[in-house]
Amino acid sequence: MxxxxxxxxxxxxxxxxxxxxxxxxxxxxxxxxxxxxxxxxxxxxxxxxxxxxxxxxxxxxxxxxxxxxxxxxxxxxxxxxxxxxxxxxxxxxxxxxxxxxxxxxxxxxxxxxxxxxxxxxxxxxxxxxxxxxxxxxxxxxxxxxxxxxxxxxxxxxxxxxxxxxxxxxxxxxxxxxxxxxxxxxxxxxxxxxxxxxxxxxxxxxxxxxVNLINTFKESRNDLSVPQLNQNLTKKMYSTYLSYLPEDDFSYDLTMHVDDRGSFTEFIRTPDRGQLSVNISKPGIVKGNHWHHTKNEKFLVVSGQGVIRFRKIGSDNIIEYFVSERKLEVVDIPVGYTHNIENLGESNMVTLMWVNEPFDSQHPDTYYTEV
The missing domain is CATH 3.40.50.720 (NAD(P)-binding Rossmann-like Domain)
Structure with missing residues (x-):
């Protein structure tokens, strides 16, 4: 035609x-x-x-x-x-x-x-x-x-x-x-x-x-994302991004770095939780804590390691071996103390989702060795 x-x-x-x-x-x-x-x-x-x-x-x-x-x-x-x-x-x-x-x-x-x-x-x-x-x-x-x-x-x-x-x-x-x-x-x-x-x-x-578009701009600072189940907001956000200056597409994140590796928040929302990137150096164990209500999902995307669990009050240790060779999500249930160890010779990168943004006044996180 x-x-x-x-x-x-x-x-x-x-x-x-x-x-x-x-x-x-x-x-x-x-x-x-x-x-x-x-x-x-x-x-x-x-x-x-x-x-x-x-x-x-x-x-x-x-x-x-x-x-x-x-x-x-x-x-x-x-x-x-x-x-x-x-x-x-x-x-x-x-x-x-x-x-x-x-x-x-x-x-x-x-x-x-x-x-x-x-x-x-x-x-x-x-x-x-x-x-x-x-x-x-x-x-x-x-x-x-x-x-x-x-x-x-x-x-x-x-x-x-x-x-x-x-x-x-x-x-x-x-x-x-x-x-x-x-x-x-x-x-x-x-x-x-x-x-x-x-x-x-x-x-x-x-x-x-104006208020809505200002929240889009501020989202880079507070790591939020809009309510994308609202059609107008979803379409307006796509529109806003198309007007970003071409030298300003990227923005920095705050990396919490120590001798074990780093932990960096990527996205946080009031109703869909928080997503972070965890980097662990070889041989490093992170975690050893448990939660009452807070729950998480771990996905190792680079390297290899093991995620260990022990139900509070039990001596039985459960192990899930994970690596980049087979991407799989591991749920972190409440009531289980847990840790993650890098078993490889290079840095291990894990995407970590948690059902609620971190609140320093109510962390719901209790240190207990696995």
Whole structure:
């Protein structure tokens, strides 16, 4: 299928084009500001489906709204009228089309042209009045407050919020792209309306948005991770990470080093526990303690060793031999004193998960030799 995408270098266009390619669509006719009139005419005659995403939303003069949104749409549809394929058209409009402002009015007029094209050619058309979109590759300090907040907060640049109670309706770019690609199956078109809605959308207040993004930044210091079972938070966190400066992808951890090796916390969460990296030198034994409620999981990923257990009140010692040759998780049940010994000739690296972050006031850790 030959697919024409206008506005191919924009935020939505770029994400759509890359995912189309990922899904094997390789006959893409890409139109951007550098596309010539003759190229556009040729693309319009070859297209079997059209994503019309091009538009103007931040012009220097209000008259550019009409030229970039209304007149360009009219010109494109005029060219498509000559296409024997009668390609279906998806048009990127805006919720602003419901308002009386120059931008919204230019989009509303363009919508009427798209609808008339569909009726004339008896071909499906889909008009989406998009809310605020967010995700990777959106230009900050342009038309997305989320992109601006993510970009600035990642760089310690102050952000300005005039009213923290202002509520935004937002949609995530991957959800939008998934919906748009589904239109390539004509059965996805609505037979009763040309107006389509993106789902899901989310509502978020500006004050909440700033606070959330600030927690993402702070997570490097407190080793936390967001509540990823909350869809908006999960998608917003992915978006934030895409705005990190390219020389700031990494961050240091605090290594607790002694003559036995080291112990380094990696991630800690209030509800999913704490993950750490333990390095033991050859011959070193660590542990020899037990817990009432705290429980752990050990995974040796490099080297070889033995994990020993003894139930409190018993003399029976249980041994689990572990190594990098066979990755296996060893549960550390409560009520058993336990230790881990490096039996190899090189450092042994163990990933250690515990069900709760360490609390120095309530450590629930009692020294007892195995």
């Amino acid at each position: 030959k697919i024409l995408v206008t506005g191919a270098n924009g935020f939505l266009g770029r994400n759509l084009v890359e995912q189309l390619r990922n899904q094997g669509y390789d006959e893409l006719l890409l139109c951007d500001r550098n596309t010539s009139e003759s190229e556009l005419e040729q693309f319009s005659q070859e297209a079997e489906f059209v994503y019309h995403l091009a538009g103007v939303n931040r012009p220097k003069k209000e008259t550019e709204f009409i030229k970039g949104n209304t007149e360009f749409t009219e010109k494109l549809l005029h060219l498509l009228n000559e296409n024997p394929n009668n390609p279906a058209v998806m048009f990127a409009s805006s919720v602003q089309a419901e308002l009386s402002n120059p931008y919204g009015e230019s989009k509303k007029k363009a919508e009427s042209f798209v609808q008339a094209y569909g009726e004339k050619n008896q071909t499906p058309v889909a008009i989406y009045r998009f809310p605020n979109l967010f995700g990777k590759w959106c230009k900050p300090n342009y038309n997305s407050v989320i992109a601006t907040f993510c970009h600035n907060i990642a760089r310690d640049i102050p952000v300005q919020v005039n009213n923290t109670e202002t509520e935004l309706t937002v949609a995530y770019i991957d959800d939008v792209v998934k919906e748009l690609i589904s239109l390539l199956e004509k059965s996805s078109f609505n037979e009763t309306s040309v107006l389509y809605e993106i789902t899901p959308t989310y509502k978020v207040k500006l004050g909440e948005l």
